[in-house]
Amino acid sequence: IKLRNTPMKYVCLFVVLWLGAGRLAAQSGYQPAPENLRSREAFQDSRFGMFIHWGIYSMLGDGEWAMTNKNIDCREYAKLAGGFYPSKFDAKAWVQAAKDAGMKYICITSRHHDGFSMFGTRYSDYNIVEATPYGRDVVRELAKECRKQGIRLHFYYSLLDWTREDYYPLGTTGQGTGRTAHGDWNDYLGFMNNQLTELLTGYGPVGAVWFDGWWDKADADWQLDKIYATIHRLQPGCLVGNNHHREPFPGEDFQAFEQDLPGQNTAGHSAGQTISALPLETCATMNGTWGYSITDRNYKSVAALIHLLVNAAGRNANLLLNVGPQPDGEIPQASLERLREVGRWMKTYGETVYGTRAGEIAPGAWGVSTRKGDRLFVHVLRRDGDTLSLPLTGGVVRSAVRFADRAEVPFSVATDSVSLDLSGIPADEIDSVIELSVRR
Numbered sequence: 522i523k524l525r526n527t528p529m530k531y532v533c534l535f536v537v538l539w540l541g542a543g544r545l546a547a548q549s550g551y552q553p554a555p556e557n558l559r560s561r562e563a564f565q566d567s568r569f570g571m572f573i574h575w576g577i578y579s580m581l582g583d584g585e586w587a588m589t590n591k592n593i594d595c596r597e598y599a600k601l602a603g604g605f606y607p608s609k610f611d612a613k614a615w616v617q618a619a620k621d622a623g624m625k626y627i628c629i630t631s632r633h634h635d636g637f638s639m640f641g642t643r644y645s646d647y648n649i650v651e652a653t654p655y656g657r658d659v660v661r662e663l664a665k666e667c668r669k670q671g672i673r674l675h676f677y678y679s680l681l682d683w684t685r686e687d688y689y690p691l692g693t694t695g696q697g698t699g700r701t702a703h704g705d706w707n708d709y710l711g712f713m714n715n716q717l718t719e720l721l722t723g724y725g726p727v728g729a730v731w732f733d734g735w736w737d738k739a740d741a742d743w744q745l746d747k748i749y750a751t752i753h754r755l756q757p758g759c760l761v762g763n764n765h766h767r768e769p770f771p772g773e774d775f776q777a778f779e780q781d782l783p784g785q786n787t788a789g790h791s792a793g794q795t796i797s798a799l800p801l802e803t804c805a806t807m808n809g810t811w812g813y814s815i816t817d818r819n820y821k822s823v824a825a826l827i828h829l830l831v832n833a834a835g836r837n838a839n840l841l842l843n844v845g846p847q848p849d850g851e852i853p854q855a856s857l858e859r860l861r862e863v864g865r866w867m868k869t870y871g872e873t874v875y876g877t878r879a880g881e882i883a884p885g886a887w888g889v890s891t892r893k894g895d896r897l898f899v900h901v902l903r904r905d906g907d908t909l910s911l912p913l914t915g916g917v918v919r920s921a922v923r924f925a926d927r928a929e930v931p932f933s934v935a936t937d938s939v940s941l942d943l944s945g946i947p948a949d950e951i952d953s954v955i956e957l958s959v960r961r
């Protein structure tokens with residue numbers, strides 16, 4: 522368009538510059554790529570994942586914090602690597618166990634706070650390939666098997682390190698692990714960037730990077746913007762989450778909760794966070810420890826695990842349920858048994874969990890609701906009598922049936938509520954799922 526030298530020309534120029542400045546400003550903030558938005562949906566749809574805490578600490582049988590809890594000198598601790606030979610490790614069996622449980626993704630500790638890398642990295646010889654007689658890159662084997670069996674793989678990555686000298690100044694933990702020499706923090710940041718680049722370029726598509734340990738030095742200059750940008754540049758569809766126990770930071774794609782459902786804070790990690798609009802994920806142990814513990818037999822029952830999963834889905838969150846493989850590479854039998862039982866339940870009821878979002882009936886002592894289009898699934902987890910009255914606005918209930926056998930459930934509606942007659946349903950079911958068809 523040719524504009525003569527008129528005031529209109531200057532108005533147009535101003536509008537063009539103003540729009541341009543707006544675009545630049547928008548680009549300086551994080552804008553998730555279309556692939557990333559699709560990953561977020563897929564992540565939410567999958568609802569159930571397996572967390573794996575595994576490292577050379579498993580040999581001590583005392584959880585993944587043994588090194589710092591016992592003030593073990595990092596040089597002594599490193600000797601564990603020389604004896605690490607998980608003769609029964611079988612990536613296929615792990616992925617199969619996750620699938621049998623109905624899990625759709627696996628998140629493995631690529632490097633935990635002890636600083637030992639469970640993958641073959643060029644940036645430190647303190648890794649499973651170079652420092653152990655086993656010499657195999659278990660993360661690579663797992664990645665390959667996940668691709669084969671159609672399971673997404675996520676990487677847990679610790680920002681905190683109890684061994685490296687360039688993790689300096691030290692944080693609130695790991696002060697008794699014997700480090701006296703002090704390296705340069707910028708080297709540490711470079712090291713992490715290099716390792717993450719390896720993980721995002723050498724192991725196929727990565728579903729998410731799950732950071733942890735930020736809380737060890739909440740005031741440090743972590744340069745997370747750079748780290749996150751590297752991840753999103755290398756794999757735009759890869760989600761970034763950080764278990765910092767705070768509101769999500771810019772550049773994060775999901776919000777992590779630890780040992781608590783969103784909105785709860787029984788474990789004390791969630792005082793500093795409310796629920797954001799991002800996809801949500803709660804991680805939880807099956808017993809009381811993340812890494813293998815030889816004494817911890819305090820396993821949750823199958824019913825409790827199912828309740829945890831359903832309670833998460835009813836609060837719009839995924840459940841990332843942990844296993845801590847033994848030093849021989851096997852997942853403990855007690856975990857496998859529970860995974861199988863949960864999987865059996867999911868075979869029948871998975872449809873009321875996968876691909877759902879939190880239902881419009883808010884969670885209560887009775888249970889939760891999930892929804893998929895016009896189908897509203899009422900999960901009754903605790904019975905208190907034969908009549909269940911629930912608040913429901915903005916929809917007309919057309920039918921109510923037991924999900925499992927489609928038997929009709931008598932119901933009545935009043936303004937803003939629906940009452941279900943549960944008298945025909947056994948009171949001892951783990952989860953009585955009633956499907957309401959709701960026209961909105």
Ligand code: FHN
Pocket residue numbers: 585586733734764779804811
């Ligand atoms: O210190 C870790 C712990 O070992 C474990 O990895 C859990 C998993 O959520 N996160 C940290 C504690 O917040």
